[in-house]
Amino acid sequence: MEYFSKAAQYAPKARDKSVAGLLYDKMAIVYTALFDFDLSLNKTQMAATAYLEAGDSSYYADELMRMLNTEIVLGRYDSASMLVENIWKNKDRIDSVQLSSLYSNTLKIATYTKNPHIDSIISGYRSTFIRNENLVDWLTVANAYCNSNDYDKAEKTAVNWGLILQVW
Structure with missing residues (x-):
């Protein structure tokens, strides 16, 4: 960590911001x-x-998703919800794997906060990935249904x- 800290002193001056991003x-x-x-959240934000x-939108989205996952794990659903909104506004910057993760995290937050729109989130998730259903986080979908008493x-x-x- 000592070397990371030394390198971090120079990161703001780096010409290649991608290298600074990688360090953080x-x-x-x-x-x-x-x-x-x-x-960790502070460095991820940096x-x-x-x-x-x-201008590296893919890595930018990865960092936002990492922040989102951390906020969910910590149970900070208000912060997580704000991140979800931000990522949805910029969804054109993310690839299909990141989009699936975004749907999954949106569904997790909806489940934990007892959001009444879980069915519509699942419907959007499924219709988005109708041609590639292997990208869907089916365990999260099943958990959302279960928490909705369905x-x-x-x-x-x-x-x-x-x-x-099969349950008999």
């Missing part, structure tokens, strides 16, 4: 491994800013996608 990203990973999530300045749909989803064996 790796520092965030170390802080996550140390369970210092607030510092990485996102650097990637945005570099146990038949939860079971059907889990069985259809091999998450569980």
Whole structure:
């Protein structure tokens, strides 16, 4: 970490903002491994800013998704919801894997906050990936149905996608 800290002193002066983004990203990973999530979020935000300045939309989206996942794990659903809104506004910058992750995280937040629009989120998720359903996070979909007390749909989803064996 000592070398990361030394390198971080020079990162703001770097001509190549992608390199600065990479440095901050790796520092965030170390802080996550140390369970210092607030510092990890700080470094992830710095990485996102650097990637945005570099015009690297894919890595920028990755950093926003990492922040989103961390906020969800910490149970900070208000912060997570704001990140989701920001990412949805910029969804043209993300690839299909990131879009699936965005839908999955949107669904997780909706589930945890008892959002009444879970069915419409699932419907949008499924219709977006109708040609590539392997990208859908079916466990999250089944969990959302279960938390909405729609146990038949939860079971059907889990069985259809091999998450569980047929319940008799």
